[in-house]
Amino acid sequence: MRVTLNVGKSLRLGVGTATAALARHSEVKHSLLREYLIEYFLTLVASPHQDRIQLTVVDGFCGGGCYVGSSGTEVPGSPIVILEALREAQVRVELGQQRRKPIEFDVKLICVDESASAIDYLKRLLQEKGYGGRLAAGGIQLVRGDFLTCSEAIIAEAVKRSPRAGRAIFVLDQYGYDAVPLPTLQNIFCSLAKAEVILTFAVDALINFLSEKNLADFERKTGIDGAITAAELDKLKKSPGWRLHVQSGLYQRLTKGSGAEYFTPFFIRADRGHGDFWLLHLSRHWKARDVMASTHWKYHNHFVHYGAPGFDMLTTGYAARIDESGHAQGAFEFDDVAANANKEAMLVQIPQALDRQKGGVSFERFFHDRVNLTPATREMVAKAVLELAASKEVEILGADGTLRRVRSAIQSDHVLRLSTQKIFSFSSAG
């Protein structure tokens, strides 16, 4: 059998010939997905008393499950990446935890693709890789169809499988930017209390071809309206910050309208095609957001953020220089340079923020109020606070109001306060 998924090099496999070439940035996307899911599953089974986890993973734009990678060898697609991440987490739990009884991972994978050849190919591939039993038992379900059309039934299935916790992950790897409308995201987040969505969004492709007509089409299809008005299109096109302005408007509208509370909005730098795209992570818990932000720091060479370091990442301050195509120069790349810039920004911004909260604020509140506004992880923020405490700019108090000498582990209920000395220097400067 020969299944043609796309144009590119071909690779002979038992199930047929895979000809879909996978770009380097997609390999990075898969590495991030794998890493994130392993951490996610491990977090769920952190308690040795837990003996079962039950949830659904939805791969809404799943593809055929196999590609030819940049080195010419077979590279797994997202359904296989998800199954391998699950297996790896299981192995790590079995090896690492002293359990009296083994933990049961009841994870159902639902794969959707509108292409019959992709679903057909994936089915054979899964059978060849030994997943035939799970396919037959319904632990892996393949659906040929449009994600949007199927989404309501899939969300209902995820709710049925996790009625109390409402746990599900949706991997929505659309090609462009208009196949996942806001009402679908809202349906996911209002139906499932612990839902997470990893959404690909080709933001550069959208912006590159923005005109009155396709803005109207995009808004009608997605419900992401008002991010930019037709009247603004011409006026702003002339300004150097136009692209960043549009990105910021789209991001705010998309995240606020999604029903999720926590987000990461970082870009994958594309090695070809229509430019960078977002790999947005939407969730309802700060911890999930924190795990995703940490994963971005791990794959720093390929992720980029066009905003500022510190706690004001949606401004364009950091990206002061803009190139001819409206892209920011010297963007934030999650590398050592970025980590340093981020730390330096926090060392200035934390005392300024505490100066506005004279009564003090718990570390938890301080972090939660800023979690969507920073590329930093909780650990990075804690380190910056400890550095400020060591230099006596910031004081750390116990929940009972007594001064603590915390050197390594800040607790959520520790209270942060600007040191009296610093309050004096701020007020005399003002």
Ligand SMILES: C[S@@+](CC[C@H](N)C(=O)[O-])C[C@H]1O[C@@H](n2cnc3c(N)ncnc32)[C@H](O)[C@@H]1O
């Ligand atoms: C970017 S590829 C997916 C790659 C895959 N997630 C991976 O990482 O291995 C997008 C896939 O979505 C499918 N697709 C496009 N529009 C769709 C829609 N509206 N509903 C479901 N599948 C769709 C295409 O057939 C294609 O296989």
